[in-house]
Amino acid sequence: MSTPSSIAVAPPLTPVRGLRSITIPRGQLDDSTGLLDYVARNDVHTWVRRGDGLVAFGESARFSTAGPDRFIAAQQWWRTQLDAADVDNPLAVPGSGLVAFGSFAFSKTSQHQSRLIVPRIVVGCRDGHSWLTYITADEGADVTADAAEAALAEYLDETAIERVPDTSDRLTPGILSEEQWMTAVEQGIEHIRSGELSKLVLARDVVAELGSPVATAQVLRELAVRYSDCWTYSVDGLIGSTPEMLIKVENSTAQARVLAGTLDRNNAPADDPDYAQRVLAGSEKQLHEHQIAIDSLTGQLEPFTSTMTSHSEPFVLELPNVWHLASDVTAQLEPGADGSVPTSLALVGALHPTAAVCGTPTTVAGALIRELEHMERGPYAGPVGWMDARGNGEWGIALRGAVIESPTRVRMYAGCGIVAASNAAAELAESWSKFRPMIEALGIRR
Numbered sequence: 001m002s003t004p005s006s007i008a009v010a011p012p013l014t015p016v017r018g019l020r021s022i023t024i025p026r027g028q029l030d031d032s033t034g035l036l037d038y039v040a041r042n043d044v045h046t047w048v049r050r051g052d053g054l055v056a057f058g059e060s061a062r063f064s065t066a067g068p069d070r071f072i073a074a075q076q077w078w079r080t081q082l083d084a085a086d087v088d089n090p091l092a093v094p095g096s097g098l099v100a101f102g103s104f105a106f107s108k109t110s111q112h113q114s115r116l117i118v119p120r121i122v123v124g125c126r127d128g129h130s131w132l133t134y135i136t137a138d139e140g141a142d143v144t145a146d147a148a149e150a151a152l153a154e155y156l157d158e159t160a161i162e163r164v165p166d167t168s169d170r171l172t173p174g175i176l177s178e179e180q181w182m183t184a185v186e187q188g189i190e191h192i193r194s195g196e197l198s199k200l201v202l203a204r205d206v207v208a209e210l211g212s213p214v215a216t217a218q219v220l221r222e223l224a225v226r227y228s229d230c231w232t233y234s235v236d237g238l239i240g241s242t243p244e245m246l247i248k249v250e251n252s253t254a255q256a257r258v259l260a261g262t263l264d265r266n267n268a269p270a271d272d273p274d275y276a277q278r279v280l281a282g283s284e285k286q287l288h289e290h291q292i293a294i295d296s297l298t299g300q301l302e303p304f305t306s307t308m309t310s311h312s313e314p315f316v317l318e319l320p321n322v323w324h325l326a327s328d329v330t331a332q333l334e335p336g337a338d339g340s341v342p343t344s345l346a347l348v349g350a351l352h353p354t355a356a357v358c359g360t361p362t363t364v365a366g367a368l369i370r371e372l373e374h375m376e377r378g379p380y381a382g383p384v385g386w387m388d389a390r391g392n393g394e395w396g397i398a399l400r401g402a403v404i405e406s407p408t409r410v411r412m413y414a415g416c417g418i419v420a421a422s423n424a425a426a427e428l429a430e431s432w433s434k435f436r437p438m439i440e441a442l443g444i445r446r
């Protein structure tokens, strides 16, 4: 007998097999390369900056979800895993012990699956000191230092080969042509000038069609070396190197790096050391765009904090492709009634999407993004990062990145903040400057 469709059938509950983990301190890593030596397989999970961070392999558990409650659902799933877990971690370092990597859809209306992945093996490094964490859901497995080393050795036994750029590698347009996207930007500017909103971030995509399979590990290493001020990430086919930190939590301290305001370094005069300072930090339009982004972040973060500090003026962040106006925000988190501070993921849920990648007001900007971009952002501009069992974590905004859609097809995304004084052709040029890190790391000539 078939079930009448009007009767809701509860989905079977996923049995919670308790995860077991062991963490082993491993001493000093090579200073110059740090964790990058471990970015050796194309299926690696990665979060690295200046040789520190987490590099992981395999999968012990996974959670997927979509919709407006995706952060809450992920938080609950993680809580359930932690309650059932048996964790042996002698270290107090954030990122040691049980961790999950995550990537979340930008949009609450997206069908794209947000995900948390608990790896099998994690190599962590902080200030040159490393550790190894082994995590298993297998009830029969030995959870010992030897088992951890053996599992790591097994993963590193099969490392990825490098790719040589192929003459048939090419870039193809994404959903919108350049002209169509500039029209969308002009429409966005009209909406802003009519007073509906003050800032709107519009993005577009371009697709790299490769003549041979993408060498993800190689791309990640190149990004990490070249964009050493950025956080190089790789979670389940989403890769890139982001300069923007949505929120980092270490014990009771939260930090964010807000960016808005961009100047292309291509064609910048070589003999003018004050150029970026003058053109970027001296521009009313850029400062206005930046102020909107910083107000959005601090306004959303404020209810969770006892103190919050940021510089009164943004600084100029120099990256190989662009300069940005940047502000670092540091806050002390306020303990709740139970004495605990909010977890990094709880803060992500409260902060995303910021005006740096959506606009102000958020709901008006979000609706216009859906109307004007004609594109599924997927995980682009969504939170990407990791968290641990104590609530610590680092969640960047998935920018300057791409989704690997097939071994030879890589979709890249870039967006620009639009204000009343914006110009569509200048925004198009800016979008190319933001595609450049991925295009170069893939070895494509434009």
Ligand SMILES: C=C(O[C@@H]1C=C(C(=O)O)C=C[C@H]1O)C(=O)O
Pocket (backbone or CB within 6 Å): 201, 203, 244, 259, 260, 261, 262, 324, 356, 357, 399, 400, 413, 414, 415, 416, 417, 418, 434
């Ligand atoms: C949206 C992106 O970047 C954002 C937009 C910026 C701007 O418009 O000036 C600067 C940094 C980011 O906050 C992107 O890189 O795709």
